[in-house]
Amino acid sequence: MQGVIGAQTKTAISNASTDALLARYGSWESVARADLAELQTLLGDQTFPTVAAERLKACLLAIMTERGAVDMRHLSNLPDEMTMEWLEALPGVGRKIAAGVMNTSLFARRQLVIDGHHRRVMQRVGLVPAKADTARAYTALMPVLPDEWSAADIDEHHLLVKRLGQVHCRPSNPQCVACPIRTDCDTGTGRTPVS
Numbered sequence: 001m002q003g004v005i006g007a008q009t010k011t012a013i014s015n016a017s018t019d020a021l022l023a024r025y026g027s028w029e030s031v032a033r034a035d036l037a038e039l040q041t042l043l044g045d046q047t048f049p050t051v052a053a054e055r056l057k058a059c060l061l062a063i064m065t066e067r068g069a070v071d072m073r074h075l076s077n078l079p080d081e082m083t084m085e086w087l088e089a090l091p092g093v094g095r096k097i098a099a100g101v102m103n104t105s106l107f108a109r110r111q112l113v114i115d116g117h118h119r120r121v122m123q124r125v126g127l128v129p130a131k132a133d134t135a136r137a138y139t140a141l142m143p144v145l146p147d148e149w150s151a152a153d154i155d156e157h158h159l160l161v162k163r164l165g166q167v168h169c170r171p172s173n174p175q176c177v178a179c180p181i182r183t184d185c186d187t188g189t190g191r192t193p194v195s
Helices: 011-025 028-033 036-042 049-067 073-077 080-088 095-104 116-125 134-144 151-167
Strands: none
Touching: 011 028, 011 036, 028 049, 036 049, 073 080, 080 095, 095 134, 095 151, 116 134, 116 151
16 A cells, blocks of 8 residues: 555655554554545655545555455456556556555566656666656566566666666756666667657
């Protein structure tokens, strides 16, 4: 659920909010039944606390309606594509969050989390078209991941590329000269990026 409440918020803050919710309510089912205004207050450190509270409550209620509890164990028996579709049908869950659930949870599935930093780096190196959204970037990148990479390897790749985007490949004023992948980058070398 951290992914649902963590939109555009630093991971440490979202993790702390998630821990605080569970400490206060004891279960995700209790969080789902909580007063929306109270959830908004508890999520006050999030970048968009009102949106985070609304999406979290809607997502939890949708899971409870379908499953009877906040329980997603049934996903372990589904193929990756069906699991991603089920997750993305939940309120507030897009490709990034669905891939995160599959990759970094107990499922440990080979799914690539693509955030804005990751997508920007991949666009600038020419692996993803310049105007690609997250779903299109995912479709372009999943087939080129080495087959031998585990879910943990894919998560490490995501974290490293994300950090590269935060430090060097900034949205504006990229620090190409100091970038460790400059020689492999369309933007850093002045090659024309993929459109």
